[in-house]
Amino acid sequence: MSDSTTTPSAPPATAPAAVRPPLASARAARELGLKRGEFDLAVRLGHIRTVPDEGGGGGRRVDRAEIDRVSGEDGFPDVLRERVRAVGTAEGAALMGITAARFTRLARLGLVVPVRHYFNRYRTVVWLYLAEELRQFVAEEHNAVLLTGRMPERLRERLDAGVDARARNWRGRRLGLLLREADGHWARAAAVAALLDPVHVAEIVTDPYERDHLDRVGQRWKPSRGTPGSPSADLAARITTAQDPDEIQWLRAELTSAVAEARASRPAPHPTAPAPAGHCPGTAARPKSTGPAGPVGPTGPSARERAGAHRRRTVAVTEPATTGTRQTDGCAPRVRERPAPSCRPPAPEAEPPRRLLGWLRRRDR
Known part of the structure; x- marks a missing residue:
């Protein structure tokens, strides 16, 4: 009989369950067998919980676990449909x-x-x-x-x-539903601003960047009003925005408080400050000259100067800096042209004839 013992092998490791991504609203409505209007109302009333869209779309999504919870309730889907009818x-x-x-x-x-x-x-x-x-x-x-x-x-x-009181009561109910969906201080402020005329919002939120931020955050809550200036758009505006003076006053106070809380929690994004004028990107600032600069060597002639060499001869030099002044106003040295001195040697194109004449003179000797 052998004394060897057999060690039982470890059970194979099970792979972790794949994380199921949340569903978009249209897909979630199909999964639950609801019409889109029924689904939206169920979300607004709190019967279906949603999560923010992490993809940056700004909308809301529904987790798979929430789909399973809703579909597992007694009497689904008839009970849910009756709740939102x-x-x-x-x-x-x-x-x-x-x-x-x-x-x-x-x-x-x-x-x-x-x-x-x-x-x-x-x-x-x-x-x-x-x-x-x-x-x-x-x-x-x-x-x-x-x-x-x-x-x-x-x-x-x-x-x-x-x-x-139908329109006003609808606005009050809508505000409560929007505040339930809001996921942050700026979103709560945007929910209140959605019920006010833009003129009232501008009087309270004077910073244009904060108003733009409110507009972006509350974009998904803006109802469609048709073509601006049309009778249907005017009628929709009278229903969706506050009309009674006491209602407007209350909403203005709520917006003032909500914006103050939003500023304290996280300021609205603002554009970065522009670069100083006269500064070239990628270059260091030139130090101010404290004394006369030494002579600078001549700069080579440009293509235009070389093309017109038969008419005039010029040389480009930089101006020496003077005491207490900046050498240049821009990012490149300032150059000026001056006539070449009369003692300058002949140009290269005159050299071949001079060499030929010298050779003939030596030959005659």
Whole structure:
């Protein structure tokens, strides 16, 4: 019998699970079986959590783990679809068991708050409401007097005065949803600025670079308003920006506070300072001359000077620096031309005839 023992081999190491990258919004909506509008509303309402896009696109993405969590909930996807189902006036009135006229009065009074809106072909605003919230409104006992019978007198007086709180309530709700998405102090400031007219933003944020930074951060939250100056664009602006004086005053105060917090946390990017005037990139600054400079050797003639050598002869020299003055004004020495001295030897082209004459004279001797 052999005394040798067999050592059991170690189990093979398992490769780490590959990290699954987060999904873009369109892909995540398809994975969950939702329409894009349903998906966006689910994100705004907090039913689906998102993460910032690390690729620099500025948007939001959904982790694979979040897709698994949402799809693993009981009653998926019907329960999630019902949570984000938005209905218009007629469908909402039928859901609450009241007439469309009474439903409109409740909406104008601000008792039911719209969650979305769009413009039809007649340029009329169509408000949409969460079906889940309408059912909750009906279920609350203290709202029973608003669903049947005559409206209370104080509410009738407000209606007679022309009150319509739908747009303002939508803006207030939108601000809360945007602040939920904001991932930083500048993003929170941009969410508030999205509800103000640019004139009010410029009065509060006087630095143009800070305004540009706010505009870039909040670009994804800007609604489409159509062609600037068109009737649809003007109508969209009246809905998406604050109109009431007290609402504007409150938003201005909120923006002032949010920008102050953003500056304290991280200043907005500014351009770098330009290089000093007269300085050539890549060259060191010339020291100031303290005394007369020595003579500088002549510089070779330029191509133009060589081409016109038969008309004039010049030599380029640098000016000697004088005491207490700079030698040059730019990056290259300043040169000037002066006539050549009369004792200068003949030019090279005159030498061949002189050598030939000397040879003939020596031959005659």
